[in-house]
Amino acid sequence: MVTETDSRKGEHSSAVWVGDGLFTDLYELSMLQAYHAEGMNQEAVFSLSVRQLPPQRNYLIACGLDTVLEHLQRLRFGDADIAYLRSLGHFSESFLDWLHHFRFRGRVRAVPEGTPVFAHEPILEIEAPLPDAQLVETLVMNQIQLQTVLATKAERVVRAAQGRRVLDFAARRMHGIDAAVQGARAFYVGGVDATSNLRAGQRYGIPVAGTMAHSYVQAHASERAAFEAFLATYPETVLLVDTYDTHAAVDCIIDLAHTMGTDFRVRALRLDSGDLVAESQRVRHRLDAAGLNSVQLMASGGLDEHEIARLLGAGAALDGFGVGTSMGVSEDAPHLDIVYKLCAYAGVGRMKLSTGKTVLPGPKQIFRSDSGGRDTHDTIARAHESLPGRPLLATVMDDGRRLGEAPTLDTVRTHTQAALARLPSALRGLSPPEAPYPVHVSAALAAYRRDIAGNIA
């Protein structure tokens, strides 16, 4: 028994029900019941990978593993879930009883979060009794795709900002609460400095940021009254200056600065509309002329990596960016061609032969090779091979239990930066490289694939 407050606190810390067995597709349970009836519960290997990169992405940043492990460890079917499934008239009592006692018993091998990955590379592999590995398909794909898409997009935005501060303002235009909370996590992994999203701040310890909206200015009798009232509570804040007329607002702030003297400690002004190049230059000039050189300029409003690159290329006098919608939905590449495919059952490699959709059979490893501190190519190999280069996948869960402590989010973020710094510089532009990063298949894996295909055909 726990009190309502206790249990609520527990939920509160996640914003989403963690370990929701019923967050799966009906066909998973349909297959599971058939496996149950057939007694098919030998070990299966499923591999999660992306079949091709979106044309606008030179690599992906693997993200979301920690969230997936948390779900897997707590995956349960509650009484109400079983009652619902019974009501469908589709499942036997014996199967429902099995589900009610279900605990995920698998092993998870995965690349560390924050690792750049390429097409066909296994981001994670699950080795588990066939029903366990099949059941979690929907959850694992949904969660890894979400954070991988968003970390990858955010890292492009951060790169475009060339060391200037990037804040996540996206929550309001993201796809639901889970996306916004986990997205803030993924953005932070991708290098964003802080989030406006308090639940994400609380849940993941991400720095939070944010001061005022236009509505605050509008609710007051005048813009000056609004600024004065806000500064009374927050002397070191960021003031939004484009509610009515940016230049009048800046004049008002300069006047306030002169009136307040050393009490004036405003950190920055934020521009949210208009021609951000011309406006930022004019405002910078006005501020500098008034001796307010330490007041920074932030921009927001419809920004993405291309717009930030354009603004900075055109000489905008900006010190930071609040980035929302376009990063929040990864507008130019909102999904991945991500798949979770059976690649072995009962110790035998499996693959399908559907047109254009072949799979690399068996459990696998990625070996990443470097030269002079820069990565040069990857080789996807059979899991037991030992090849030159650093193996990227490590076992992070066994028998449904996480191995070791989860790395802190700051550790993941640092790992990401280090891993990115090793990539060939041709991949680090916003445009596609002349040649893609080379990813080979080992001779042994190629031979195994031929064997398996031959056995099927």
Add this chain to the structure above:
Amino acid sequence: MVTETDSRKGEHSSAVWVGDGLFTDLYELSMLQAYHAEGMNQEAVFSLSVRQLPPQRNYLIACGLDTVLEHLQRLRFGDADIAYLRSLGHFSESFLDWLHHFRFRGRVRAVPEGTPVFAHEPILEIEAPLPDAQLVETLVMNQIQLQTVLATKAERVVRAAQGRRVLDFAARRMHGIDAAVQGARAFYVGGVDATSNLRAGQRYGIPVAGTMAHSYVQAHASERAAFEAFLATYPETVLLVDTYDTHAAVDCIIDLAHTMGTDFRVRALRLDSGDLVAESQRVRHRLDAAGLNSVQLMASGGLDEHEIARLLGAGAALDGFGVGTSMGVSEDAPHLDIVYKLCAYAGVGRMKLSTGKTVLPGPKQIFRSDSGGRDTHDTIARAHESLPGRPLLATVMDDGRRLGEAPTLDTVRTHTQAALARLPSALRGLSPPEAPYPVHVSAALAAYRRDIAGNIA
């Protein structure tokens, strides 16, 4: 006190924490603390609207209101939330105490879910003490955008299918769990027939669908063994036929049909790859020649409204579609230019004047006019006006309490179909109409806007 099972059941039924006060942006609470210090708690009116339609959308289907009302009614800050906020060193104890006792006290006026809406039209308006109305901005925008984007996209897919069955297979490639569960609801409102997502089925009573994946076939020694085993558990199922070789699979199924005689009750075959026009015609021909005219053909794999229209235009022999990713992220329009703007405070209309971002001041109403059973134009008016046409916004919550029973999801779905049938037919194609649907601003509202702008300037 509730037992863990009870409380867990409660959470389970939502998949997302409902009423999470901390799902908001830091700037909302920064402003609230300032309002708290200034004693600014008179009534504010905020209006939620879309500034312009995505070019690929001729109208939007308003969706998500019921979910928002559920959140608003249960919005709370728990002990752990307050402790977190305290840890930021940014909030006074007096303000934190106020937050800890916070209950949303506002009135909500909104268009019914499933109503087509256009640019600038208020989808909902919140009239509440300023802090209450400001606090919920992030939540309201996030939740209404999500379901409106997805219902609108789904309705295009359903239209393209011309009465054929459309199934939602999108959960695995949507943006998180909240998106997938609420998305299934929005898809159903938009006319999709069933979802693969069991949590959405349980939560919203949506019909569920789904049978087998390629992995099921691959896990068996042969495709025939897989089909036989599956049919033993599910005689009236849908078999997936493209794992290895579609034509061999179809031959195998025809052979099974002959062997099983009247026990053969397979409902449909599913094609998930290849040239779906040619393949569906060939398979249809083979099935008909074998006397299996009643076995339907489903397609899945990379479908959207344009691809479905192309397939049917080219004569594909398909009876239904499983639609995933493109619908799930609304790939061609993943977000809206949605805003939630202060339009009145303390009885006085408010607006900002930022370049290209003006707002219609004051509480508003939409009047929709028709002729001969078809809608002809809308007029956005001041809330107290009485104009020709049907008023679209109704009060659905007062003092933080929902008025009346929520309509069932089937009622919403039926309303949606009826409302769509009244739209000018020029809007119902997949391409943009020659002229957009006319949306006027009433003379009184236009005059009020001039007044307010004059007072600011």
